[in-house]
Amino acid sequence: MKPQTQSDQGRTVPGLRERKKARTKAAIQREAVRLFREQGYTATTIEQIAEAAEVAPSTVFRYFATKQDLVFSHDYDLPFAMMFQAQSPDLTPIQAERQAIRSMLKDITAQELALQRERFVLILSEPELWGASLGNISQTMQLMGEQVAKRAGRDPGDPAVRAYTGAVFGVMLQVSMDWANDPEMDFATTLDEALHCLENLRP
Numbered sequence: 001m002k003p004q005t006q007s008d009q010g011r012t013v014p015g016l017r018e019r020k021k022a023r024t025k026a027a028i029q030r031e032a033v034r035l036f037r038e039q040g041y042t043a044t045t046i047e048q049i050a051e052a053a054e055v056a057p058s059t060v061f062r063y064f065a066t067k068q069d070l071v072f073s074h075d076y077d078l079p080f081a082m083m084f085q086a087q088s089p090d091l092t093p094i095q096a097e098r099q100a101i102r103s104m105l106k107d108i109t110a111q112e113l114a115l116q117r118e119r120f121v122l123i124l125s126e127p128e129l130w131g132a133s134l135g136n137i138s139q140t141m142q143l144m145g146e147q148v149a150k151r152a153g154r155d156p157g158d159p160a161v162r163a164y165t166g167a168v169f170g171v172m173l174q175v176s177m178d179w180a181n182d183p184e185m186d187f188a189t190t191l192d193e194a195l196h197c198l199e200n201l202r203p
Contacts (some may be wrong), residue, residue, distance in 0.1 A: 022075075025063045026112070028053045032060075033071040033080075033118045041126045070127055072136045076186050080104055093148055093202050097168060097195055098195050113187065121180045141169050152203045163175045163202040171195055 031052035035044045042097065050057040066071045083103050087096035104115070123129045142156075145165040149156040156162075176192045 024053075024055065026115070028055060028060055028063055028072065029070055029119075030115055032064075033122055036071070036122055036126075037118065040119060041122070054154060060088060067139060068132055070131065071122055072133065074116070074119075075141055078141065084147050085151060088089055089151075090198070093164065095167070096151065096197050098123065098192055101191060101195070102188070113147070117179055117183065120176050124180055126140060126175070137169075137173075137202070141165060144169060148203055154203060158203065160203040164201060167193065167201055171198060 028049065032049045035048055035052060039048075046057050049070070050060050053060070060070075064073055064090050080100055083100040084096055086164070087099050091099065093184050108116075124134050145156045145161055148165055148168075149158065149161045152161065154161050171194045172191065175187070175194050178190070179185050
């Protein structure tokens with residue numbers, strides 16, 4: 001059996017083994033976030049997480065190198081970058097961002113989306129995690145800036161690219177914070193409408 005196949009749209013489709021690994025990883029993270037929210041981040045042990053996810057502690061560390069990774073780890077940056085670059089060159093950067101986000105959120109299940117919200121709520125509620133999140137934020141902004149620069153044919157250090165990236169990321173962060181406070185909010189629609197407000201901004 002080949003580990004991966006190609007869909008009609010040319011996107012890579014994970015094989016059976018990859019899907020099983022993804023389900024195991026998601027289950028571990030889901031139980032970790034649940035326990036962190038119920039018991040507190042510091043009070044929860046890796047052994048408790050492993051028991052809840054019905055795996056060995058060594059399996060937890062196979063997927064997550066550190067305890068913080070159980071909160072911060074996600075697999076969306078690279079797929080989003082690929083979707084962003086795949087958008088029509090006729091679209092403005094904001095239009096391409098919006099279309100890529102729509103495509104990604106359409107493929108995310110309600111359970112996965114709920115987990116992402118719980119992760120963000122946890123980060124906001126735990127000072128240790130909020131402080132540690134700055135490094136994760138910097139990495140995401142750097143990747144976003146590189147992708148925008150590539151699409152615009154500019155250097156990632158270009159002031160216009162940096163300003164554009166900061167504005168887009170700021171909108172995304174604000175909507176995420178609002179979502180953390182309002183579980184009933186339609187995240188996809190609200191984010192799309194917020195990014196639409198930047199329609200005339202471009203690097």
